[in-house]
Amino acid sequence: MQQGRESWQEALIRYRRDLHRIPELGFEETETAAYLEEALTAMGLAPRRMAGTGLAADITGERPGATVAVRADIDGLPLAEETGLPFASRHPGRMHACGHDGHMAIVLGLARRLVERPAFSGRIRVFFQPSEERPPGGAPALIREGVLEGVDRVLGLHLWALDPVGTVRIRPGPLMANADEFIIRIHGRGGHGSEPENTQDAVLIAAQTVVNLQTVVARRMPAVEPAVLSCGTIQAGTTFNIIAEEAQITGTVRTFSDAARRRMVEEMRRIAEGTAALYGARAELEFLYGYPAVVNDTPSVDRLKRAWEGVVTVLDGPPSMGAEDFAYYLQERPGAFYFLGARPAEGPAWPHHSPHFRIDEAALPLGVETLYRGALAFLETEA
Structure with a gap:
């Protein structure tokens, strides 16, 4: 050298x-x-x-x-x-x-x-x-x-x-920011695409969950507390005529304070579990803590x-x-x-x-x- x-x-x-x-x-x-x-x-x-x-x-x-x-x-x-x-x-x-x-x-x-x-x-x-x-x-x-x-x-x-x-x-x-990741797993009941009344459609529930999650920052976090919640992936289903039994959503959360971090977890869990329950299904949130602020x-x-x-x-x-x-x-x-x-x-x-x-x-x-x-x-x- x-x-x-x-x-x-x-x-x-x-x-x-x-x-x-x-x-x-x-x-x-x-x-x-x-x-x-x-x-x-x-x-x-x-x-x-x-x-x-x-x-x-x-x-x-x-x-x-x-x-x-x-x-x-x-x-x-x-x-x-x-x-x-x-x-x-x-x-x-x-x-x-x-x-x-x-x-x-x-x-x-x-x-x-x-x-x-x-x-x-x-x-x-x-x-x-x-x-x-x-x-x-x-x-x-x-x-x-x-x-x-x-x-x-x-x-x-x-x-x-x-x-x-x-x-x-x-x-x-x-x-x-604090940089965290999450996984939401939705457990429904699969079935034939021609008989949705006999299923708990995990794709529908996942889509509704993504929409509802956007209310966390907009309506559940203080306006003076910066936060970001972004869904990055949805994975579900196998083919055209089968209603999916399972779905998975992943994404990232960014906050600046420990209090905001805790609030995000609480609200995300409430929305994920509540949305799935509306359709007779079940959801679980796994929150992966990353780098602190x-x-x-x-x-x-x-x-x-x-x-x-x-x-x-x-x-x-x-x-x-x-x-x-x-x-x-x-x-x-x-x-x-x-x-x-x-x-x-x-x-x-x-x-x-x-x-x-x-x-x-x-x-x-x-x-x-x-x-x-x-x-x-x-x-x-x-x-």
Whole structure:
């Protein structure tokens, strides 16, 4: 791996493109982890493996002080890349389509910068987390293995390809949502399509259940409490002239508070069971709790905004209904998570998880700068 006298600024693009070529799925990131380990070792650091394919390395300043941890996620997606980039994925059916290659490059660049200029008090732990894309995620495993031991605050970012380079989205309190899934199973009585009077039609009940579920947010949740309930699939039946005995509905629920989460479960169960009962059938709800909400610490956000003055423009806006397992770190330690604009300067801004997804690499040095200033500001907070 090239290193020599190359500066952290010069290394950023190389890191990002090298990592973009080798996307791997959660907890399978062996090639990625080997690359990261080699890069960190070349800086003179002593990375340690955690949670299989995760890594952590400490950078100690010239004076004693607090510890701030900075995270990058490392997994790709099960997606065939269609960008046409010269450094496109060489792993068929795998792609970095959410910016995690950029996150790794930024945190490697941060590590290089800190190693080159350790004129700070305290310690900064950079760590690289496997399996962010799918619950249960890699964060709980890293926490169990001690990645936050001795840590005072945590910091993380996410490249955002729909906002222009030079902008940041951050807010105190909830930034991203609780992300849960559900399965509703309907048990009716099947029969011949010519004799519906002798059946309890699971397809009809499922259709009515989907319609009734839309009243949960519209009529059962407080108007000031954001929530989303989306049905993603209905599975039922086998052929034209058989009335289905069983049906299954799956979907997702997004909320920001524990109270709203509980209310959604109660109302969904009431509607599913009540709708089925109207037709003499039975329904059961299985609620699958996913990532909790990302809740930023207010003093941390205030400190970051001051540290970024003159560097980036902070955009106002509502929280995102998306989800992130960085939430688990924020449940354990104060800190903050933010979105860094990376919209391409030319061409369309493809959404995340698209096979055409791209970022503007001009965002990478801003990622290093915002993390660098943020981490030092957090160290000052704990002094």
